[in-house]
Amino acid sequence: MNKFLEMPCAPTIGIAPLTTGDPAYAPARVQALFDAMAPTYGFAPWLSGGMLGRWRQQLVDALHLPAENQPVQVVDLMAGGADLWPALRRCLGCSLHLTAVDFSAAMLARASRHAAGSRLALHPADALATGLPAGQAHLVTSTFGLKTLAPAAYPALAHEAARLLQPGGQLALLEVVLPTRGWLRRLLHAYLALLIPLVQRLCPAAAVHAALAGYLRRGSDPGQLRHALRQAGFGKLRQQRLWPGCAVLLTAELTSAR
Ligand SMILES: C[S@@+](CC[C@H](N)C(=O)[O-])C[C@H]1O[C@@H](n2cnc3c(N)ncnc32)[C@H](O)[C@@H]1O
Secondary structure (H helix, E strand, O other): OOHHHHOOOOOOOOOOOOOOOOHHHOHHHHHHHHHHHHHHHHHHHHHOOOHHHHHHHHHHHOOOOOOOOOOEEEEEEOOOOOOOHHHHHHHHHHHEEEEEEEOOHHHHHHHHHHOOHHHEEEEEOEOOEOOOOOOOEEEEEEEOOHHHOOHHHHHHHHHHHHHHEEEEEEEEEEEEOOOOOOHHHHHHHHHHHHHHHHHHHHOHHHHHHHHHHHHHHHOOOHHHHHHHHHHOOEEEEEEEEEOOOOEEEEEEEEOOOO
16 A cells, blocks of 8 residues: 555645635645545535536546557546546556545545555645656546635646646546526525535534535636636647536647647
């Protein structure tokens, strides 16, 4: 087992300072939130009615993967417990070499359930400055980490992804978004309003998940993210809404030199 899995609490890792006035996005606050959420993060798939797993699979299906039997180096930023591993592994088999980057030790420790051996490396670091070698990755991915990242941090994220990728490498980002209007927005607001008190009552340890609803309501900013990606050298940007319309998948290719 990776030595990091045995660590009981967060190591001291360099985290970029707050780049926005909103304290909700302070990195230390987000890290503490996910440290607290880690023991009950396993509830997330059923709280989402299975949609999180389905959307992760759709991200993998959207990738252009290198020819079979070649090692494929993937860096997953804000990886949690390497939650993207099962979908990537189904697609890439033994070719998959995944580095899971996260600043929450408790979230990363959940990756032990994959029993993935040396093909899964856990890297405790800030996703905005990973310290991983430049130009090695075929793919950089990130699923459901954007909501707790201030839009002011998007340029740093885009530059770090560009630094990690080989020329022509792919980026795929996935996040839940509340639609700005319509029946789905009303339904999701009603769902969150009902779900949170229910979860708090049934399992007080999971009450911390309520904070995520606040980040969802703040929303991420795909337009600003696309701008940051272009500035960092990404092209072939493609943004799609995934069914039923409350997840956004953004894919791009590193087209110009860093
Ligand atoms: C909602 S979880 C998503 C986990 C996983 N990717 C998934 O598909 O479920 C967001 C994760 O991003 C991590 N995170 C947020 N901001 C980060 C940052 N700046 N650097 C590293 N990890 C970060 C949190 O610790 C948390 O594990």
